[in-house]
Amino acid sequence: MTTYGHFPRTRPRRLRSTPAMRRMVAETRLHPADLVLPAFVREGVSEPVPITAMPGVVQHTRDSLRKAAVEAAEAGVSGIMLFGVPEEAKKDATGSAGTDPDGILQVALRDVRAEVGDDLLVMSDLCLDEFTDHGHCGVLDAAGRVDNDATLHRYAEMARTQAEAGAHVVGPSGMMDGQIGVVRDALDGIGREDVAVLAYTAKYASAFYGPFREAVGSSLTGDRKTYQQDAANTRESLRELALDLAEGADIVMVKPAGPYLDILARVADAVDVPVAAYQISGEYAMIEAAAEKGWIDRDQAILESLTGIKRAGARVILTYWATETARALGRD
Ligand code: PBG
Numbered sequence: 001m002t003t004y005g006h007f008p009r010t011r012p013r014r015l016r017s018t019p020a021m022r023r024m025v026a027e028t029r030l031h032p033a034d035l036v037l038p039a040f041v042r043e044g045v046s047e048p049v050p051i052t053a054m055p056g057v058v059q060h061t062r063d064s065l066r067k068a069a070v071e072a073a074e075a076g077v078s079g080i081m082l083f084g085v086p087e088e089a090k091k092d093a094t095g096s097a098g099t100d101p102d103g104i105l106q107v108a109l110r111d112v113r114a115e116v117g118d119d120l121l122v123m124s125d126l127c128l129d130e131f132t133d134h135g136h137c138g139v140l141d142a143a144g145r146v147d148n149d150a151t152l153h154r155y156a157e158m159a160r161t162q163a164e165a166g167a168h169v170v171g172p173s174g175m176m177d178g179q180i181g182v183v184r185d186a187l188d189g190i191g192r193e194d195v196a197v198l199a200y201t202a203k204y205a206s207a208f209y210g211p212f213r214e215a216v217g218s219s220l221t222g223d224r225k226t227y228q229q230d231a232a233n234t235r236e237s238l239r240e241l242a243l244d245l246a247e248g249a250d251i252v253m254v255k256p257a258g259p260y261l262d263i264l265a266r267v268a269d270a271v272d273v274p275v276a277a278y279q280i281s282g283e284y285a286m287i288e289a290a291a292e293k294g295w296i297d298r299d300q301a302i303l304e305s306l307t308g309i310k311r312a313g314a315r316v317i318l319t320y321w322a323t324e325t326a327r328a329l330g331r332d
Pocket residue numbers: 125127128129130137173174208209210211212213224279280281282
């Protein structure tokens with residue numbers, strides 16, 4: 001026979017040959033502990049309310065939220081991030097229901113914390129948009145612009161009431177300048193050095209938040225482009241990162257996840273604190289909608305999307321599929 005020198009001697013396909021081989025060489029493994037479940041709790045409802053644009057996700061009642069928290073803990077999920085949806089009549093210009101010790105978010109934090117203790121990290125969204133009648137993440141000045149420094153005072157108060165209600169972790173998500181330092185100082189000022197700050201560090205003004213706005217009954221008209229970042233930019237994320245670290249962030253987050261994997265990778269390379277990524281409502285809705293039409297394999301698409309986020313550098317992933325995925329993965 002003649003030589004076969006023109007055939008490849010090196011064959012990457014050998015390492016893809018069987019499920020056992022692929023499993024052995026996999027560089028990225030999802031684990032239930034990677035996951036955090038974002039959850040909505042609505043004031044004054046007796047039954048969970050489905051969210052049309054997020055099939056399978058509901059606005060919880062206080063009771064159904066407790067149950068969801070227990071299920072997440074049992075599945076091995078690391079944490080639950082709570083968002084409060086107040087009664088419409090309780091919204092006002094300063095979002096006062098967001099700092100009320102008996103507001104829906106604080107009440108839900110107490111409920112969940114009483115239920116799960118330290119078995120599940122109880123996290124709290126720290127932002128005013130669910131509670132303001134204009135739907136912005138901060139308070140407005142006389143000209144109708146979001147007033148950064150006046151908002152910081154509101155965030156400090158929010159941090160204190162959330163810590164007192166039992167949050168292990170607070171997540172300032174309003175993209176106000178200085179928010180991490182102010183929240184850290186507010187917590188330390190009441191002797192709550194133990195409460196961690198998960199900073200929404202690189203948060204982009206994204207069209208993919210659309211379904212979330214339904215989920216929280218948002219009153220927003222217009223956009224958040226004067227405080228959330230422009231999709232065109234990388235460098236300002238690195239600047240936000242430097243500031244958040246200097247101000248005391250314990251964990252830094254990139255949001256959305258899927259369309260910003262390059263940002264996630266850059267941030268993960270740059271820091272030695274844990275990095276989180278938030279797979280947001282629109283990312284969820286797109287996969288659910290395409291799967292419903294029979295256009296993609298839902299379960300595979302979910303796992304692939306989460307694997308991509310972890311591969312890019314996320315230590316922690318917030319995803320509405322947290323409990324389901326954790327169950328599918330198994331605890332060990
Ligand atoms: C602000 C906040 C938003 C989300 C999380 N925190 C909405 C926004 O910035 O408009 C979006 C999450 C999602 O879309 O899943 N409190």
